[in-house]
Amino acid sequence: MSKKPIPAAALNDDIGEETRLELYRSQVNIREAEQRAFDLFLQNLVKGTSHLSLGQEAVAAGFAVAMKKGDLSFCTYRGHAHTLARGVPVEQVLGELMQRDNGLMRGKGGSMHLTSEEHGVMGSYAIIGAHLPIACGAAWRAQYKGHSDVTTCFFGDGTTNIGAFHEALNFAAVWKLPVIFVCENNLYMEYTPIRDVTAVEHPAADRASAYGLERIVIDGNDADVVYRTAMTAYEKARAGKGPSLIECMTYRHSGHSRADPAKYRPEGELERWKERDPIKIYRERLKQFGIGDDAVAKIDADIKRIVDEATEACKAAPNPPMDILTTDVYADGGWAWRN
């Protein structure tokens, strides 16, 4: 994607300085934490697998900032960004990646299952497509109980070719559920370009009409665009007008997972997308709106300190104790399947 001038709509000052700083802070927080996760992996301190959102920060930040307290989010195994964006502390996220006792789930879930219900993060799902129907159920509860919260469900382009995607979209549309489906199209399902395995150009948006939904494709690297689109969708959902399906065009700077050097990408593609790095775009945006370098520098320094402190806390944290091995299999807290 070539460098484009900032669209006029993005220069509309409807967002305001406070929200823009929040959007910036959220993106930098994700960038620094994800970069740290990668560094810790290289030091063999992040175990198991991990799927980074480097380059995709604007989607997570744009939606999370547009959400209200009490709104729910569901995401995939590429879920660190969405977890951080809802306000979950970096230490708990890194702790889970490092499988320490201070992790969000004390090491019982791992990188692919980050969950913090108190922040509205209703889980990260490692089976492609599984969480779209689950998000429908959360939205159904809101509709049934007359609650005003909206559920957001994030997934990748690869998810659009699995059955659960289609079942969930039809279900949500027929029941007019307050759920927003957000496809982060980063061009690759895993190693294979999504266009090589999909019958339409836009794997999510071009399917929208099959479910009576509007076709929405947006620049997922521009947090303002994401934020505005999210606000419109939330307003519609809260008004009882049903679900939305939003395809955000973005790009991951790293491989699919930690084992992937991403050598399948054509030469120059990464560099072109890095010119459209969401954080770079947003720094320019802040400047255009007269937000001073000091405010930006303060956020950068703040986040760096938080991530540094979290890293040290995680390195010092103990491993999970053996006594949690058999807890919480059943609701009584234990694992007894017989008398």
Added chain:
Amino acid sequence: MAELTYRDAVARGIAQEMARDPDVVFLGEDVAKAGGVFKATVGLYEQFGPLRVRDTPISEQAILGAAMGAAMTGLKPIAEIMFSDFFAVCFDYIANEFPKSRYMTNGQTKCPLVVRTGNGAGSRFGAQHSQSVENWCMMIPGLKVVAPSSPVDVIGLLAAAVRDPDPVIFLEHKSLYGTKGEVPDGEILDKLGTAKILRPGRDATIIALALMVPRALAAAERLAAEHGIDCEVIDVRSLVPLDTQTILGSVAKTHRCFSVEENPRLCGWGAEIMSIIADEAFYDLDGPLVRITTPHIPLPAADILEDAILPTVDRIVERVRRTLKA
């Protein structure tokens, strides 16, 4: 006290729980306006209305996923999967999502839901609409698995399943829908994880589940009348949690145990129970542990073939008699 069919007991059990708790909702294919393909949910739509009793598209993943999302956030859904064979198209929820979310999230995620399904053979529907899949469910940590054999147990165990804080797979046997039984008036609430001794006996224990329970009982009567063998018959009812104490206590008394299982032989539920008996009650035994099962083949459609491969009263009588007289 009234006589009720197993089919009508399903609707009564659901109605009892929906009337008690407004958070109980019910969804599935053709369950609302049509009253279910087995007519087991007739009247619920009229009684509780379209917001609580909902027809879904033919989307088993959406049905179970939506039930889970609703359960996680405060409702107590009952989801119907029309035939248990269809678990195979939504098994992600049964195997990966319902049972593991609580553990993976260190206790954050709750999943209080019930999946009701038509299980078992006898309808001449062939290999994809007749299976007994209780063993598919029993092997997954985090699930509870129940299979009632009588109308009163349908109501009591369904009520217990709905009130249970864990995901419960509730297997209704299709060939039992037309059977009748006495059911007391008023609220009925049973307990998961409890087996029931339906016929006390001295010479051998027969453990059975669902449709195999009436067959085991009929076999026990014939063994007593024709061969002087006095069998104790236990309806296992709940595979998870499993009431091993009732079974081990019976084996300690009779010194013999037979299982009657409709599921195909390999890894059937009886194998697990027999291994527990072998581990923990070996020195109580006077003879081999014997499993009477459907053979390890897909189910045929033709009535004469289907009847030939499920455990029958004749087969149970013959197997018990031969083993005890050996």
